[in-house]
Amino acid sequence: MKMSRREFLQASATGTAMLAVFATGLMPSLAAATTSPLAVGDDRKQFEAQTLDDVVKALGGSKAQPSSDISLQAPPIAENGAVVPLVIESKLPGTRMIAIVSEKNPHALTATFHIPDGTEPYIMTRVKIAETSKVYALVQTDKGFFYTDQLVKVTLGGCGG
């Protein structure tokens, strides 16, 4: 197809205008639907991470290694994703921190627990899991970051009403 210079300019101008409409009009609503901001005044970077690797980086590590010395007890099928009981215990020497990460949640990092000397590397708590996904128990020791994971099937999501 042959196109004159004038036709080309007109066509590209319309195209750009359409793009602009998409960018300004449509995108913000899409963005608002897919991301959820943290509460006002909560600027903790580690909670903005979306993947296990990003969480580890935000916590000051490089990459987490899988480890069989961490035990994570989670129900294989959670009927209610809003209340999923977890028990995490680490047998790794020098455990300083235990974190819970589930990558399909709006914010991958759920919680971090700092274990001072004299406290056992053992945590029992209840968390929300948005949809069927692996739950990671992330442990920081003097030697770096380690994790174990378990798949939790969720039949009713933990977010929204």
Add this chain to the structure above:
Amino acid sequence: MTDPMRIRASLTGDTVEVKVLMSHPMETGLRKDASGKLVPARYIKNVKASCKGKDVLTADWGPAVSKNPFLAFRFKGGAAGEKVTVTWTDTAGESRTDEAEIR
């Protein structure tokens, strides 16, 4: 909102097991109320537990900890009759402190 925490600290051998049940809505900011408006996010950010002036556990939480959070942990170095103090602070700046005697 400001309901007291239920804390139980029980001594077995040389280990104190602490169980805490907090009363907090833990709003994620994604839930809609009856009129369809989003409920603003408000959740517990920090939790601190101490015994005899020494921290035995500190935690940073995001919105994905369940409503009315439950937490259990174990530490050594406590004795019967001593007190375990737990404090939480939420994203709205509200905080609450409660304590329980080790038994």
